[in-house]
Structure formats: structure tokens, C-alpha cells
Amino acid sequence: MNPGPDSLSFQGHGLLDRRGFLGRSATALGSVALTHLLGREGLLGQPGLIADGAHPLRPRAPHHTPRARNVVVIFCAGAVSQLETWDYKPELHRWDDKPMPGGPAVTFQGPAGNLARPQYAFRPRGQTGKMVSDLIPHLAELTDDIAFIHSLTSKSNTHGPAENFLSTGFALDGFPSVGAWIGHALGTENQDLPAFVTLLDPRGVPQNGSNNWGSGFLPATFQGTTWSAQNPVRHLSAPGIGSEADEAARRLLGQLNRRHLEQHPGDEKLAARIASYELAARMQLSVPEISDLSTEPAHVLRAYGADDPRNPIKAGFAKNCILARRLIERGVRFVQLFNGAYASGGELNWDGHNKLKEQYDRHAAILDQPAAALIRDLRQRGLLENTLVVWCTEFGRMPFFQKGAQGRDHNPDGFTCWMTGAGVRRGVSHGVTDELGRAAVHDIHPLYDFNATLLHLLGLDHERLTFEHNGVQRRLTNVEGQVIREILA
């Protein structure tokens, strides 16, 4: 049922209904059947080729059977200290306030000071007894389900290029972001919504802004649509235009386009543009419906902390977490959820150079409960069976304080990110930094490997997911990347 350009109302409507049914059955069998069905019906994309120009968001099959269908990325901007969160370094207590033997004299921001102990108490958590700090008590309760990678490295020690590197695989500007790559490769389940949604922190945009959700040289279709509980999708309605005038204009446009198409029969580009207006009209209805959190029961709002009157930023972030769940529920392929904004001396993000503890107390209170509630909620609703949750940050922080300061400088040589949910091994800690947490020493993984693993879980081979640009077959992982098999379920 590959529809011709004259069936403009909704391509593959019936098919999508069946997809929806199979998808919601939420089993591995379901996704195998889905792949089979898509293949049989000629809707399988050709991986590595440009997506179908007329229907760029139509679902496409991955390279191999996927473990996850959707992704939520919780992106903590500003570089979260691994030493205050997930990477327990008891040796630092012994070395507290002593110079680091053989340590660097100067780091990113200037002269290095003495080593500093973890600023929060660590205690064993769950069945695995994983040591996690008291900074993030709610997330700490989930460690039995999480696969930690403690030995990641970045190519840059500067926020902008490093956020680029995490989000696009290149430190330079202008390359497609991971969400754009995935939309390009897989399309999306719900044709009434974008494939890739970026939920911005209530405090503002992250350091490197739109490059984290840009489409680079991929078609613009695949860029992240920014959205948040505070700032809804732009241009959903025409200011000052009544519904009758809107309807009249829409009818007239339909008539103009239909006659024009009659003059140019068979031109797929024209048909695709007509279809895009129909999808836009559906988004005008679906987006406000999803944004309306008043339909969430009080206990859900409470669980996320969305009703916290004392901490409006936390409540705002919690609302974004609820939005993330709703988008995943409705089949959005990739949701990027930002925690933390731009450079601000660590006031608005995790860039704790000077007053780390004071600032982290505030930041963790915003992140912890809502993010943990999101993961729990996804699990409770069975969505975690098909959804991969990624927690990441652009690099880590140094084991010593900066000279004359109570905070840590940038450290791209060994830091922690984690994954949980679909296809991820539970309760595992992979990779090791040295005993002071200065650099990764075992199972070292540049972020290329992290992104390769993410693609793998979605059924994509990072070496085959390519796009030709100016003479180079570009990849998310450049010419690097190895799947981190140790964290796969």
C-alpha cells in the first residue's frame, strides 16, 4: 500500500494503526513482526541513503533487530563532577588538601590547587551495593537497573566543542546531532509529531545551544523541535486570526494547491508539501493536547515534584520530565531533556569551578527527584521495555580544586555517563578511573563508543549509518567507535 501522490490525506494510515498495535504489544516479537511487515510492504528504508524525500519521517527499519525503539537523553549541561556523584574515590579523603603527585600545574581555567575529597557522603545502594553519593538520593535508588560507564573521554576540555563532541561526534560546529541521525535513519512512529523533540531547561539553553539538536548537513526535517513546559512549540497558531478566517484560508490554499497539482500531475515534491500542511494541522491539535499537563493526576505531579511550590525551577524541570514521558508514550523517537543552561559561573548549570558544593546542592535538588520519577514512571507503564534512557554530560571534573577556589576544573580524561532501560544490562559498572579519579585507566571509551552503543541499541550499525557530505561519507562516530558490549543485556 505505497500510496500515490493523489491519496494525500494520510499516507499509510492503516499501516500505522497496525504498527501501533504491534508496537504497543511491547515485545521483542512485536518488533520483529514490525520489521517484517515494513519490509514486506516495501517501506523499509535503505540505510545509508537519503530518507524518502516526500515522507521523510515515515518509519524505516534499522540494520538489525533493535533492543530499543525510543530514546530519552537526560543531558546535564556544564559537566557534572563524577567525583560528587557516581565515581566513588575514597582515596581522595586520604589525599584531601594535598598536592596531586605529578599532577598538572595548569588546567583549563588556570593554576591547579590541592586535591579535594568528595564533597558528599557515599553509601552502598540496592542489591549491587554500588556506592553513590547523597547528592542524588532518588536516582541513587535506581542503581540496580543502571549500567555505568566510568571511563569515558572527550576530545575537548571546552564546553562548546565538548558538547558538540557528545552530541554530534565532532568538536567542530556544523555536524548533525545524534537525534537527527536517528530520525534520519529510523523515521518516527507517530506521524502527528516530530521525530526528535528537545526539551529545554527552565533556566535557559545549554552552553552550545542548537548545535546539540541541529541537523547539520542532514535535511532540516531531522533537527530537534524545541519545546518545553515553559515554551511551547512555535507557530502553532496564528496570532489574532479567528478560526473561521483560518479555515477559509486553509480551504483556499487547498484549492490553489489542488489546481496547481492538476497542472503538474505526478510531481511528488508538490504532493509532499501538501501533505506537510496536513501534518502541520494535526500538530496544531496534538501538540497542545500533549502540553496540557492538567490531565495528569495529582499523585503523578507529586511523584515528579511538578507541584513543588518552594522550588519553581525544579517544578519546571519536573514538568519537562512529564512531557518527556508523554512524548515517548506517543511514539516520538528521540527526546532530549536538558538539565542545566549556559555558562554562568556554575550558577545555572553543572560547571562547578568555584563554589561547587553550594551550587550542586541547588542543581541536584532540581535534577534528582524529577529524573528518577521519569524513569520509574516509564518502567511502571512498561515503556522502559522499548525505551532507552541515557544520562550524560560533556566531561567530568578534576580531583583537585582550582587554586584559591572551592570547585573543580574541566576534566575530559575520565568521566561517567550511564544508560538504563531497553537492552541495557542492569546493575553494572564498567570501566575504571585511577584511584584519584584523574583519568580513565581501564576499558577507556572515547564518547564515540558511547554513541556507537546508543545506535547499536536502536538496531543501527554506526559504521553503516552514513551520509555523504562534501565528498566524505560522514558518520556520527567519524572513523572511530566500538560498541561497549559489556553494558548490553
Added chain:
Amino acid sequence: MQRFTPIGFLYLAALLWGAAVSGASPAPDETRHWAFEPLSREAPPHPNAAGWARTIPDLWVLDALEKAGLDPSPEADRVAWLRRVHFDLTGLPPDPQACQAFEQDPRPDAPERVVEALLQSPAHGERWGQHWLDVVRYADTHGFEVNTERPHAWPYRDYVIGAFNADRPYPEFIREQLAGDQSGRDAATGFLVTASVLLPGQIGADEVSKRLARQDALDEIVVNTSQSFLGLSIGCARCHDHKFDPISSRDYFGMQAFFAGVEYGDRPLNDPESQARRDRLRDWRQRKSVVEASLSRMDPIARPGSPTHHPPTRVAVRARMNTDRFVPVTARRLRFTVLRTPSLEPCLDEVEVWSPDGRNVALASAGTRVSSSGDTTVENRHELRFVHDGVYGNSHSWMSSEKGRGWVVLEFPEPRRIDRVSWGRDREGEFADRLATDYRIEVETDTGDWITVADASDRKPFEGANPTDDEREIPLSGLDPKTRQEAQALLAERLRLEREIAGAVASQQAFAGIFRKPDRIHLLRRGDPEQPGPEVAPGVPEVLGSMRLPADAPESERRRALAHWLAQSGQALIARVMVNRIWQGHFGTGLVDTPSDFGRTGSRPSHPGLLDWLAGEFMASGGSSKHLHRLIVLSSTYRQSSRLRPEAAARDADARLLWRYPPRRLDSEPIRDAMLAVSGELDRRRGGRGFDLFDQRGGLSGFKPVESFPPEGLRRMVYAHKVRREPEAVFGAFDCPDAGQSTARRRESTTPIQALNLWNSRFTLERSSAFARRVRHEAGAEPRDQIQRAFRLALARQATGPEEQEALEAVHAQGLEVLCRALFNSNEFLFLP
């Protein structure tokens, strides 16, 4: 056991490193590649239906069609071609008069005349300059995390537009962009530094970070040069010998060495235009002081010590400038005492003391000395000496050490006859805080007495807000009619002069690179600055030539040598790359559909003979783009209808063989420009700083888009202040490049976000209203006339009967704006016919 290096590409580098350091060149057969071969000089073919051809390129196209068993399409109707060629050559639609004139022009050379006029129009460079700016990823911000303004980038943008308008011979265009500082085209070298760059504060304090940042900055110059001119991705060889093309790491660093003395930064312009601008600037400044002197003589005389119940005769103090005029007096010293500010320590920009013949006797250069009650000194910003240094602005001003008060005394070398004082908080008008709202001016006469010559007692009370610039400092109502007229003329002249001066000051420098002693360039193992290999001297890639310079060649010679080598005649590759870009501009796809990759991984040309013939023609014409435009847009190939023919589409869906004119959606800029042209609002002012697309830079909510543009924002989009990576809120979604990486060819995507933007944005609604106003004005009150006029303006044709009927119903029920909005969103409006 470190697996990861800062640059990466490790495994390839490991394989290829041996070859690179041993100096082994690629095997001979690897260097043979069609794009590197000389032009073929093949004679044009003789297709059977050669009578169809109008220009030589047609022969090649028709020949290929015949060989594939395809027929060309019939000619498009006259207006379709006219609309096509207008958008194509200028990025703007034809207006109804142009359509009518062309339709009624019986002369056989009417199309040639149209093309000539379009090529002469300044709009031509605005459109074709944009294509080049895409390739070189031009933007008005620095990119990366701070993405702050690059305020003097635009002279390069204007240079590019001007070069296309002037049909600058391509070899010259190349030479100027690499070494225009040596030929009086300073702004042209903006080409070298179009990339994103980390500013000093963003680079780590550690040496490793600094070395890596410098390498990245140099890499961008090599990439820009090789992609734009050579159509080769040499950048890969930074870390390893090129995987597919015969470019070694040594070749790469040899190229880098040509730019080893280039820094990203502003450079004062020294080209003839700038010299002339500087001369004009001096004249304008002189004239402005004369105007101000004349104006101040119309000021009411100050009446110090006026009783409070007296009605004020003078205007309130202003932050920018105030004048106090008094009866001429001979003074040894003058004391300016601040008695009150709204808050903080007072700040005085320049204090000028005028003689009756209009000389400023307060200047330090006139021998006057200054003392004060105490200073808050901020080096090079607030210093006492700045109060009479003749330089305006907050960054050259005096600040008192006390809140709300303070004084300065100017001591003249000998008693001076004076009659007025001019002073302000910030003569450049940026700052309005720290203003002296109450003050006293006293002079010490030659008898040694101090007398007060002016104070604020006869001024209107200061009301807090900063008066706008246009508020007159002279109460015109108090003047006799003749003087009032004179004053008005002077005020108008001063406003004009201020604008000219501001413009000229802004164009004194350009972000066009700073040139210094070159760094030594080393071959870097895996591209890692921490693993330097042998030193590399400037040299072009071996496969392309043998031009080499000594390792100690001076900076300017390096760029000059490379520029001349690239621009020399007989560079087949360079000509092929450029003619292909031009062909792509006309047909959406080049003869080679990988316009910045003429290497081995790039596509082969669809019409190799034609590509080489065009390249030969281009070289023979001295590199004239306009010559190629004429050949192409007047060809039978270009004049074909765009109508889809299923039997042909079944064989060649993308029309690479050009059996029809391939229709395509307009790019983002022509959509916006066309909406403004049709609504009658397009502001055709050219050049200068770009208009803002965003209200706010960075900050809490990121870049906040302008929703409703002031008139300045209704200029062509090429004149927007281009914020890197930040898509314009409405048109960015139409695949507008983000200036992160080079865009040699724009994508053409179709998305619901585009539809939402074009359907619901305030921009569209405002243009629809203006369009409707225009139509009512031009067509009168009769709805049928209005509908016909709207179709003419937007689509260059009449509405058909059924269209008119449908439109009539909608217009009748909901107003003309409904039709205007629908037309702006219609496929016919958005696609090249």
C-alpha cells in the same frame, strides 16, 4: 596504552604514517583521475535535432538525451521562463509591469534584453553572492559556545556581493580572497576567517589547549580554501593520508604552511574606498562641529541662580550632550561642579569650552591642564585626562571618586575669551546613568574673581528617562520664524552627519584576518599537536602541482604565491569546480552533483564534455560568471517546461539528463524576499551591518527571534545579521545553512515545521496584511479586481474562472488577507516554475 588521541583517525594514520614520513608519493596510477586531467577540448556533438539548440550547451544536452532515447520538453510559456530567470538571476520575482512589458515585447531579442537587465541589477550580486557565502560558511558571529557578535564581518559579505555584480574575473576573485590586502581589496580576505573560532577566553589556559585551538583555526582555512576553489576535501589528510584521493598528510601541512601567519581578527581597512571614507569622515566631523556651533548660538543664554518659581527657559539635561551658553567672558580657569546624579559617581565624557570663533580651548592639546576633586580610575576607560582629550564615549571619560558629586577644573595656559561649554555623560549615547542632573559652571576671570556662568536652575527638571535623540535641545518655539527654519535645517543636517559618521566609523575595519610572522608548521602525527614530526614548508599538493616556497618565506609572500598559483590560467580543476557551481545554481543540481568533491569519492559528471567545454569557455572569457549565465539561461535546455512527463521520469526520475527543467522549491532567502517584494514592503537598501533576526543574544532564553520587524528588517535576507547555528525563526527551517560547515549544495526538505512557520508566523500575517493593503490601493474596491491583482502580483498570472470564484467566496466572508496568506503558502508561489 592510550587508545584515544585528541584528534583520532588512529587506525588509518597507523596504516598510512609510514608512507607519509618516508615521503613516498602515491603510486602513479592513483594520481590519474578525471578531474585532475587537462580539459578535453572535445568538439561539441552533432545531435540529430540540432535545430532545437540555441546555445552550444544545448548540443551536449540534446546529444545525451538522444542517446538515452529521450526527447526534450516543449518550451515553457513566456511568463514561466521570465519568472524562472528573475528568481534565478536576482532571487526576486518579476513585477507585473515587467511581465506585461515582456509579454508585449515583439522583438526577437526580448529575452536577451531581460537577461541583460537582470545581470546589471544590483539584486544579481545579492542572489549569487549568497551562493558563495553558503560555500564559505559566512556568518556574523564567532560560533561555538559563546557565539558572540563578529561585528565587522559584513565588509566581506559586501565584497562578495559587489564582486558578483561587477563580474569580477574569477582569477582575480580568487587572488583577492587570499591576498586582497596586497591589491587594495582588504575586505576580501574575510574569506580566510569565515569559520567558527574559539576566542582567547574560551581556550584553555593550558598550552595543550592553546596548540589544539591554533591547529583547529588553521585547519578551517585549509578546508575553506581547498573545498571552495579546488573542490577537494583535503581536511581529512590532517590526521592521515587521504583515504581516497592522492593527498598526503605532507600535502595537507604544506597547504597549512601558506596560512601559518594568519590570525582571526579585525584589521583596519586600507583599501582606496576606506581611505576615501576616512577623508570623508574627517570632513563630516569638521562640518558637524560647525553645525553644532551654529546651533548652540541659538540656545537661550543661561541664567544661573534663577529662582525656583521662574518658568524654566532651557531644556532638561540630557545624557548625550548639553550646551551652556553665556555672555562672552575672559577666563583663566573653568570649574565644572556636579551637584547631583540619579545614582552612583558622576561621569563626564568630554567637556568642551568654546571661544566665540568656535575653537575648543579646553583640549589638552591646546595646553589646558585639568585637576579634580578625586577620580575613580579604570585604566583606559575612566581617567581624568579623558575629560578633555577630544575623544567621545564612555570608554574615554572621567568618573568622580564620590557618589553624586565631584568637580573638574580646566586651567587655560593664558586667559581665554569663552562663551559656551558643551558636556555630556556619553556623547555616543550608549550610557545615561551617572548623569549630572544638577551642576554649576564657574569661571575665574582675569581679575581673579570666580563667577557662576551657568547652572541647572533655569533648565526644565530632569525627569529620569533618557530623552530620545530626536528631542531638540533647543526650544524651537521660542525662536523667530527665520531662525527657527535655520535651526530646523541645522538639526536635520546634524542628524544626517551623525548617521554618516557612525557608518564610516563602523567600516574602518573588517574581520578579514591579521597577518603576522608565520608559525613553524610541522607534520603532526595523527594530527596531534603534541606529536610534531618534521617541519613542512609551504607547498601545493603534489598531485596538483609543484609550487613550493622556502620554510622561512615571509607571510605576505605565502598567500600571494598560493593565490597566484590557484588563479593561474590552465587550472582545469578550478575552472571545472566553479562552472559546476554556476550550473548548479541554475538547475539545482550540478553536472557533477558533489560540488565540493571533485575527488575520487565524488560523482562523475553527467555530461563530461559539456563540463569541460564550459570550463574552457569560462577560462577563455577570463573567468566571467555573467558570460556563463547568459549561455545557460538563454539556452533551449533552460527554457524547457518543467512539466513532468511520466515516460521520461520513468527513465530519469531526477532529470539529470535535463529532459525537463527540474522544478525546485525556492530557497529560504528568496521566499522571504519575494513575500516582501509582493507585499510592496521590500527595503532595497544595500550593504552595511546586517539587520537583526533576534532581539537578544544568548542569555536566559537563548536567541529570542524578532517577531515583528522594523523597516530596517525588511531588507533582503542576505543583509541579515547572520547568527551562526541559530536558524532564523521562520525561514531557517527551509534548509537555510547554519554556517557551521560549508554548504556547497542546499538540501530541499519538506517539513511540517516549515508549514507551521509559513502559515502561522507573525511575519506571514504582517506581509499578508501589507499585501492586502497594496492590492486595495492598486486595484480599488471591486473584489474581482482585487483578486486578479493579487494573483498578478504573487503568481504573475490571471486567476482562472474557478479560482476567482473560490477566492471571491473566501474574500467575501473573511477579507482579502485570507487570499494573501493562502497565496504566500501556495506551491505555485514557493516553487520555481
